Amino acid sequence: xxxxxxxxxxxxxxxKEDFRFITGNGHYTDDISRxxxxxxxxxxxxxxxxxxxxxxxxxxxxxxxxxAIFTGKxxxxxxxxxxICGWTVHSxxxxxxxxxxxxxxxxxxxxxxxxxxxxxxxxxxxxxxxxAELIEVDYEELPAxxxxxxxxxxxxxxxxxxxxxxxxxxxxxxxxxxxxAAFARATKVVKIDLVNNRLIPNxxxxxxxxxxxDKGTGGYTLHTTSQNPHVARLVLSAFVGxxxxxxxxxxxxxxxxxxxxxxxxxxxxxxxxxxxAKVGRPIKWTAxxxxxxxxxxxxxxxxxxxxxxxxxxxxILGLRVKTIANLGAYLSTFSAAVPTYxxxxxxxxxxxxxxxxxxVDGVYTHTAPVDAYRGAGRPEATFLIERIVETAxxxxxxxxxxxxxxxxxxxxxxxxxxxxxxDAGNYDASLDKAMEIADVKGFAVRxxxxxxxxxxxxxGYSTYIEACGIAPSAAxxxxxxxxxxxxSAEVRVNPTxxxxxxxxxxSHGQGHETTxxxxxxxRLGIPIDQIEIVHGDTDKVQFGMGTYGSRSGAVGMSAIVKxxxxxEAKAKKIAAHLMEAAVEDVVFQEGRFTVQGTDKSLxxxxxxxxxxxxxxxxxxxxxxxxxxxxxxxxxxxxFPAGCHICEVEIDPETGVLDIANFVAVDDFGTxxxxxxxxGQVHGGIAQGVGQALLELGVYDNDSGQLVTGSFMDYCMxxxxxxxxxxxxxxxxxxxxxxxxxxxxxxAGAIASPPAIINAITDALGIRDIEMPATPARIxxxxxxxxxxxxxx
Amino acid sequence: xTVVSMTVNGKSVSAxxxxxxxxxxxxxxxxxxTGTHVGCDTSQCGACVVHVNxxxxxxxxMLAGQAEGAEVVTVEGLARDGELHPVxxxxxxxxxxxxxxxxxxxxxxxxxxxxxxPQLDEQTVRDELEGNxxxxxxxxxxVKAILAASExxx
Numbered sequence: 001x002x003x004x005x006x007x008x009x010x011x012x013x014x015x016k017e018d019f020r021f022i023t024g025n026g027h028y029t030d031d032i033s034r035x036x037x038x039x040x041x042x043x044x045x046x047x048x049x050x051x052x053x054x055x056x057x058x059x060x061x062x063x064x065x066x067x068a069i070f071t072g073k074x075x076x077x078x079x080x081x082x083x084i085c086g087w088t089v090h091s092x093x094x095x096x097x098x099x100x101x102x103x104x105x106x107x108x109x110x111x112x113x114x115x116x117x118x119x120x121x122x123x124x125x126x127x128x129x130x131x132a133e134l135i136e137v138d139y140e141e142l143p144a145x146x147x148x149x150x151x152x153x154x155x156x157x158x159x160x161x162x163x164x165x166x167x168x169x170x171x172x173x174x175x176x177x178x179x180x181a182a183f184a185r186a187t188k189v190v191k192i193d194l195v196n197n198r199l200i201p202n203x204x205x206x207x208x209x210x211x212x213x214d215k216g217t218g219g220y221t222l223h224t225t226s227q228n229p230h231v232a233r234l235v236l237s238a239f240v241g242x243x244x245x246x247x248x249x250x251x252x253x254x255x256x257x258x259x260x261x262x263x264x265x266x267x268x269x270x271x272x273x274x275x276x277a278k279v280g281r282p283i284k285w286t287a288x289x290x291x292x293x294x295x296x297x298x299x300x301x302x303x304x305x306x307x308x309x310x311x312x313x314x315x316i317l318g319l320r321v322k323t324i325a326n327l328g329a330y331l332s333t334f335s336a337a338v339p340t341y342x343x344x345x346x347x348x349x350x351x352x353x354x355x356x357x358x359x360v361d362g363v364y365t366h367t368a369p370v371d372a373y374r375g376a377g378r379p380e381a382t383f384l385i386e387r388i389v390e391t392a393x394x395x396x397x398x399x400x401x402x403x404x405x406x407x408x409x410x411x412x413x414x415x416x417x418x419x420x421x422x423d424a425g426n427y428d429a430s431l432d433k434a435m436e437i438a439d440v441k442g443f444a445v446r447x448x449x450x451x452x453x454x455x456x457x458x459x460g461y462s463t464y465i466e467a468c469g470i471a472p473s474a475a476x477x478x479x480x481x482x483x484x485x486x487x488s489a490e491v492r493v494n495p496t497x498x499x500x501x502x503x504x505x506x507s508h509g510q511g512h513e514t515t516x517x518x519x520x521x522x523r524l525g526i527p528i529d530q531i532e533i534v535h536g537d538t539d540k541v542q543f544g545m546g547t548y549g550s551r552s553g554a555v556g557m558s559a560i561v562k563x564x565x566x567x568e569a570k571a572k573k574i575a576a577h578l579m580e581a582a583v584e585d586v587v588f589q590e591g592r593f594t595v596q597g598t599d600k601s602l603x604x605x606x607x608x609x610x611x612x613x614x615x616x617x618x619x620x621x622x623x624x625x626x627x628x629x630x631x632x633x634x635x636x637x638x639f640p641a642g643c644h645i646c647e648v649e650i651d652p653e654t655g656v657l658d659i660a661n662f663v664a665v666d667d668f669g670t671x672x673x674x675x676x677x678x679g680q681v682h683g684g685i686a687q688g689v690g691q692a693l694l695e696l697g698v699y700d701n702d703s704g705q706l707v708t709g710s711f712m713d714y715c716m717x718x719x720x721x722x723x724x725x726x727x728x729x730x731x732x733x734x735x736x737x738x739x740x741x742x743x744x745x746x747a748g749a750i751a752s753p754p755a756i757i758n759a760i761t762d763a764l765g766i767r768d769i770e771m772p773a774t775p776a777r778i779x780x781x782x783x784x785x786x787x788x789x790x791x792x
Numbered sequence: 793x794t795v796v797s798m799t800v801n802g803k804s805v806s807a808x809x810x811x812x813x814x815x816x817x818x819x820x821x822x823x824x825x826t827g828t829h830v831g832c833d834t835s836q837c838g839a840c841v842v843h844v845n846x847x848x849x850x851x852x853x854m855l856a857g858q859a860e861g862a863e864v865v866t867v868e869g870l871a872r873d874g875e876l877h878p879v880x881x882x883x884x885x886x887x888x889x890x891x892x893x894x895x896x897x898x899x900x901x902x903x904x905x906x907x908x909x910p911q912l913d914e915q916t917v918r919d920e921l922e923g924n925x926x927x928x929x930x931x932x933x934x935v936k937a938i939l940a941a942s943e944x945x946x
């Protein structure tokens with residue numbers, strides 16, 4: 001069994017899925033061609049806000065290769081529903097959020113640059129695109145609002161008549177009176193204003209879809225770049241009404257990254273699958289990158305004011321926060337949950353804060369919808385708490401690590417004032433380890449050495465917590481979720497003993513085909529190459545909730561564990577029957593069933609074959625076959641936590657910044673494959689570096705145009721923008737799931753931005769700098785903080 | 793329409809395409825070699841890198857007609873006689889890929905980089921990767937894989 005022990009839980013097993021990707025044999029949606037397929041192209045709004053007076057499509061139908069054109073009127077005539085937000089948030093006054101309709105193709109108004117106006121279907125992509133230029137849309141341009149700071153002001157242009165002052169909801173969480181009382185007895189109050197910059201996700205595979213209709217069966221098939229094909233099917237059938245659920249098959253094949261942006265159900269795949277029946281042939285659409293920039297759901301985009309109340313010993317007494325969160329022009333699938341239940345609930349950070357009160361205004365603007373992007377609400381919460389804690393440490397004259405220690409939670413379970421009940425953690429351990437790896441003791445020497453070279457060095461901490469394992473169905477249901485967030489697994493054991501695991505999780509880079517197989521291998525004692533992980537097809541997997549919120553380990557794998565429990569129990573029964581022993585005496589270990597205290601034993605494959613030959617089973621006790629299913633609903637969220645430390649060196653003459661060292665120490669509980677987990681952390685940190693230093697989605701205030709619409713204008717992190725990272729791990733097992741796992745997919749993006757900004761402000765000796773802290777912004781900050789005496 | 797002929801992965805190929813057809817679309821659509829990807833429309837991301845006459849080229853920045861008569865190698869043509877190229881092996885060994893979408897372009901760029909610069913160090917690899925974007929890996933393990941492959945091939 002020495003060979004198998006290298007494949008099990010905890011080993012850095014090389015990925016099973018890699019072979020097809022390194023040889024060019026992956027199957028991404030755009031790689032798939034269906035017989036007789038046509039090509040769709042979407043005409044999009046060039047205006048941020050306009051009335052559509054009329055659409056003249058006559059010239060289009062005469063253009064070469066064109067088969068059909070569809071507008072919002074065609075969709076309305078078919079009585080299709082609009083796109084939905086699956087989470088209802090309530091305002092302080094108890095009223096439900098104010099939802100503006102979100103038609104698949106615009107009916108009479110366009111509300112952001114890139115909004116969908118018409119779908120042209122032609123023999124080739126080029127023909128469809130060329131023909132779209134012949135559509136004559138008579139727009140009446142209207143004033144637009146893209147500024148978060150101004151959108152609630154009287155007289156601001158209105159996005160939806162249903163939402164006066166562009167306010168979708170005015171949400172609150174926490175205890176206002178207790179928080180006011182905490183501030184009343186504070187000896188010091190620290191205040192900070194923060195911008196959490198708008199980001200554009202940019203998974204490297206652009207979104208794509210192929211809609212198909214089978215006249216013979218009346219069935220629809222949709223290939224789509226989705227993180228959760230079952231949720232797409234549910235929304236498209238139950239809410240949009242494209243087809244009944246049993247007549248709609250959704251397939252998410254290899255998907256090239258998601259980061260949240262491929263959770264949502266978008267207009268394009270909806271229109272393609274609906275129109276396929278009208279055209280009578282498959283319709284394929286693949287986004288050009290400029291379309292991704294315009295129409296993928298964006299991330300973050302908050303304006304916040306926060307205040308922290310302290311006593312004389314640097315102990316936090318209370319926190320109050322007011323945030324304006326941009327929702328864009330329409331509510332996307334998850335969007336209302338992100339700046340509320342995924343944000344306000346994490347504002348306690350790693351700290352024992354007796355009173356918290358947060359208010360969030362979710363607002364509409366004439367911009368692309370904003371929804372979950374890697375971390376989803378938790379990066380915004382972490383940025384706020386870690387920036388204000390750092391500022392408080394500096395303003396009370398305490399070392400930032402010491403200030404944090406004075407406020408760490410140390411007893412578990414810990415009930416925060418903002419819903420979450422932290423089940424396990426050791427925040428001193430991750431801080432200690434990060435400080436050791438980062439050689440914090442040697443920082444003063446390095447800073448002095450840098451100063452001799454004319455450079456400014458700074459050190460920044462971020463001791464973060466997040467909530468993953470989304471989510472306990474009862475808990476999220478009470479908070480407004482339209483669905484439960486459990487996960488399913490089916491373990492099918494074949495007669496020859498190899499295994500197929502059907503999971504509702506979806507892998508788009510996370511390596512589930514390897515890690516899930518490691519779990520099964522450890523449990524059943526068979527090699528990982530005899531285990532197939534099946535996902536991403538609603539015809540194969542009955543139902544599932546998909547992959548986001550770092551849930552596939554804690555929730556998806558827990559479902560597999562539960563199904564394996566049932567498989568083992570039944571296999572033991574069969575083995576007991578075959579060996580004429582009592583089932584209680586049968587032990588299953590390393591792939592063999594043994595009758596305790598005897599030399600009787602059977603191999604896994606002997607029992608699995610017997611399960612299907614079934615000769616002489618006592619039919620009242622043992623059914624033939626070996627296949628088990630489980631739907632696992634977690635009992636709590638999981639709480640990954642840790643400490644990131646960033647050290648920067650800045651050239652004061654140019655503002656150019658170098659990340660001299662980046663250390664991440666994370667507590668993810670049980671780790672199945674450390675190689676894959678490290679990769680998740682690396683990628684997350686790079687996205688955090690992007691947010692802190694490089695990336696910003698910009699709309700022009702006057703025209704409402706998207707200014708950052710390509711990789712020429714939107715600065716993605718490149719290999720020379722990031723260093724090699726130094727990682728470490730600490731471990732407290734999560735008591736809320738059978739594997740003790742917490743989730744690792746988002747931590748890097750959540751923890752890193754405040755560590756970087758804390759390092760920059762430390763280096764420059766300034767209070768704040770807005771993200772992204774580009775060389776130009778850093779240079780300006782240096783100029784404005786320098787004493788002017790020399791010049792005067 | 794124009795007939796464009798070239799050698800791709802050692803085989804002579806020919807297809808009748810519109811004159812405006814880009815090399816990447818010729819490879820993906822006319823030849824059905826979908827390992828080469830399109831990740832942007834501004835020649836920034838490098839997902840479409842192939843070798844044309846032995847040099848790494850962004851195949852979205854070149855018309856198919858410009859490759860008339862050329863020797864083209866795509867990611868599908870890198871392994872020889874069932875044996876993976878050392879760069880392919882290194883990407884797997886060092887977890888240099890996650891979603892896999894940028895990977896073909898990364899691998900083709902890396903092979904060319906190692907050919908041009910046999911003495912690679914981390915900073916050189918990072919500078920050379922400037923034309924390839926990855927959103928998953930944070931580049932950490934891509935850099936590690938390229939350095940390891942470079943060592944292996946020395």
